[in-house]
Amino acid sequence: MITLYGVYRSRASRPLWLLAELGLPYTHIPVIQGYRLADPKAADAPLNTTSTAYLQVNPQGQIPAYTEDGLVLTESLAITLHIARCHGGALGPQNNAEAALMEQWSLFAATSVETPALEILYIIGDGGDKTPEGQASIAVNAEKLRRPLSRLAAHLSVHDWLVGDRFTAADINVAEIVRYAQSHPTLLGEFPSLQAWLVRCQSRPGFKAMWQARAAEPA
Structure with a gap:
């Protein structure tokens, strides 16, 4: 199952656009940039790039991140190209x-x-x-x-x-x-x-x- 971490107001827009084109089922977990929050470490802060739970996915603390069957990708261009290769049909490479x-x-x-x-x-x-x-x-x-x-x-x-x-x-x-x-x-x-x-x-x-x-x- 595909899981995409990140918000639309980030480079996550690239794979999110492709996923919308393909109509693929996936889980979207919004992760906001920590610098956009007054106190990203506050107890009531939303999941963000400084959150311990997210740093376990991407220790660099950046978005987006992508997981699928044990594969973890943390660069938006690589994520989009991977989705295109594996699931993209005509939107992916044919050779x-x-x-x-x-x-x-x-x-x-x-x-x-x-x-x-x-x-x-x-x-x-x-x-x-x-x-x-x-x-x-x-x-x-x-x-x-x-x-x-x-x-x-x-x-x-x-x-x-x-x-x-x-x-x-x-x-x-x-x-x-x-x-x-x-x-x-x-x-x-x-x-x-x-x-x-x-x-x-x-x-x-x-x-x-x-x-x-x-x-x-x-x-």
């Missing part, structure tokens, strides 16, 4: 080449897109876009994103999806990272094929179900 491409696109997004995209998200979320310093930092991080986003856009100008000309777990992993850059008011508009792909991804029922559940969680 070794597709598996390699799904891994490549996922790691590419994590290493080339995620950090500057998150920086932009955090700066804007904290109101830093209203200050000269924040605007300068946003500009620096947007420039860091232009090369990897150009690479994605070039691929998506001739393919509707990242792997195998069909929607797969690779699209989920990458879309959930590119989503962070949506906070920038104009950046994705520079890459029409990429922006159109992201709209296609976020129009899927699995994303809508995940996003609705995310919206229902406390911010």
Whole structure:
């Protein structure tokens, strides 16, 4: 039986989106980030990343975590790719080449897109876009994103999806990272094929179900 630990407002959104797409039965155990709580060690604190019970699952105290038949995974991209390989059907790899491409696109997004995209998200979320310093930092991080986003856009100008000309777990992993850059008011508009792909991804029922559940969680 699959058990997924984490809240929707975290990188758990990646496997939760895939699980929604697949309609797989699983147990979801909400685990909130300890830093979001005033006192994560309080007796009445909800299960969180500092809780002894959760640290027995992932001693690093991060979410998400995934268990299935004795297997424990603690990295969201690996979780999503594992679910896709074992349970994903057409959303998973159909051969070794597709598996390699799904891994490549996922790691590419994590290493080339995620950090500057998150920086932009955090700066804007904290109101830093209203200050000269924040605007300068946003500009620096947007420039860091232009090369990897150009690479994605070039691929998506001739393919509707990242792997195998069909929607797969690779699209989920990458879309959930590119989503962070949506906070920038104009950046994705520079890459029409990429922006159109992201709209296609976020129009899927699995994303809508995940996003609705995310919206229902406390911010």
